[in-house]
Amino acid sequence: xxxxxxxxxxxxxxxxxxxxxxxxxxxxxxxxxxxxxxxxxxxxxxxxxxxxxxxxxxxxxxxxxxxxxxxxxxxxxxxxxxxxxxxxxxxxxxxxxxxxxxxxxxxxxxxxxxxxxxxxxxxxxxxxxxxxxxxxxxxxxxxxxxxxxxxxxxxxxxxxxxxxxxxxxxxxxxxxxxxxxxxxxxxxxxxxxxxxxxxxxxxxxxxxxxxxxxxxxxxxxxxxxxxxxxxxxxxxxxxxxxxxxxxxxxxxxxxx
Amino acid sequence: xxxxxxxxxxxxxxxxxxxxxxxxxxxxxxxxxxxxxxxxxxxxxxxxxxxxxxxxxxxxxxxxxxxxxxxxxxxxxxxxxx
Numbered sequence: 054x055x056x057x058x059x060x061x062x063x064x065x066x067x068x069x070x071x072x073x074x075x076x077x078x079x080x081x082x083x084x085x086x087x088x089x090x091x092x093x094x095x096x097x098x099x100x101x102x103x104x105x106x107x108x109x110x111x112x113x114x115x116x117x118x119x120x121x122x123x124x125x126x127x128x129x130x131x132x133x134x135x136x137x138x139x140x141x142x143x144x145x146x147x148x149x150x151x152x153x154x155x156x157x158x159x160x161x162x163x164x165x166x167x168x169x170x171x172x173x174x175x176x177x178x179x180x181x182x183x184x185x186x187x188x189x190x191x192x193x194x195x196x197x198x199x200x201x202x203x204x205x206x207x208x209x210x211x212x213x214x215x216x217x218x219x220x221x222x223x224x225x226x227x228x229x230x231x232x233x234x235x236x237x238x239x240x241x242x243x244x245x246x247x248x249x250x251x252x253x254x255x256x257x258x259x260x261x262x263x264x265x266x267x268x269x270x271x272x273x274x275x276x277x278x279x280x281x282x283x284x285x286x287x288x289x290x291x292x293x294x295x296x297x298x299x300x301x302x303x304x305x306x307x308x309x
Numbered sequence: 310x311x312x313x314x315x316x317x318x319x320x321x322x323x324x325x326x327x328x329x330x331x332x333x334x335x336x337x338x339x340x341x342x343x344x345x346x347x348x349x350x351x352x353x354x355x356x357x358x359x360x361x362x363x364x365x366x367x368x369x370x371x372x373x374x375x376x377x378x379x380x381x382x383x384x385x386x387x388x389x390x391x
Contacts, residue, residue: 059354
């Protein structure tokens with residue numbers, strides 16, 4: 054996932070002039086996901102809000118590194134700006150000496166939950182969870198997931214087919230999860246758990262698409278990946294095992 | 310029987326049309342950005358915005374300028390492959 058959408062105004066000017074920006078590469082984090090590798094000149098895709106949560110997280114923090122909000126995965130630039138404005142309101146609460154820590158935490162929770170209702174309808178429409186992520190949640194953690202609406206979850210049996218609209222939109226999920234993490238320092242923020250929904254792989258095969266948008270299946274099977282790709286790890290382990298075995302055989306041959 | 314076949318045939322055509330609309334990403338709310346456009350936009354973001362890679366340094370700058378911090382965790386590099 055790439056920073057293409059951050060070039061859109063007003064997001065670009067806000068990042069450039071009103072915020073201090075930074076990033077880190079999480080490729081080696083055990084909780085990071087993986088995707089097809091995109092070179093700078095490769096195609097990109099504007100996808101739905103919250104897509105690829107294991108591969109990308111955008112934190113808005115107070116100047117001391119206290120997390121005000123975190124957007125998991127891709128977000129449309131206008132929705133990112135909307136959430137930055139919301140974070141600045143939280144920042145005002147955080148910086149206001151008239152509030153004690155307990156009162157601040159209470160306000161943090163209620164403001165995050167209240168903001169769900171403030172989201173424009175278009176933003177909610179852009180926040181539909183990807184179908185492959187919904188399927189993953191239904192298949193792997195039907196009973197424990199917080200991505201399915203509680204009212205629906207109670208009616209579902211094991212192996213039920215979960216309808217797509219039973220899932221919360223990612224804009225709701227984000228604020229519900231943030232409400233449980235009031236004013237935490239970045240170092241204390243459990244990013245792995247916070248951004249964990251859906252499958253670890255996010256891939257739209259952008260570079261394997263032709264001009265009409267269709268995916269070339271041959272090219273897709275040959276592409277390189279970036280991040281914690283389990284098949285890559287397995288290949289590396291097999292290679293190490295083979296080298297070790299070969300070394301052992303050669304050593305034994307010499308010993309005879 | 311004839312009307313059943315007619316409905317089946319037209320239902321099939323409509324389903325195929327719906328599937329093909331969803332395969333084309335632009336029509337499903339997902340827009341494909343061609344490589345040359347993406348490259349320019351990435352360069353604009355990578356060079357037009359000052360990106361810190363050390364959170365402590367970012368915090369110092371934010372305190373000094375009384376600004377909030379936007380911090381991105383990402384797979385890959387801002388100016389390189391992702």
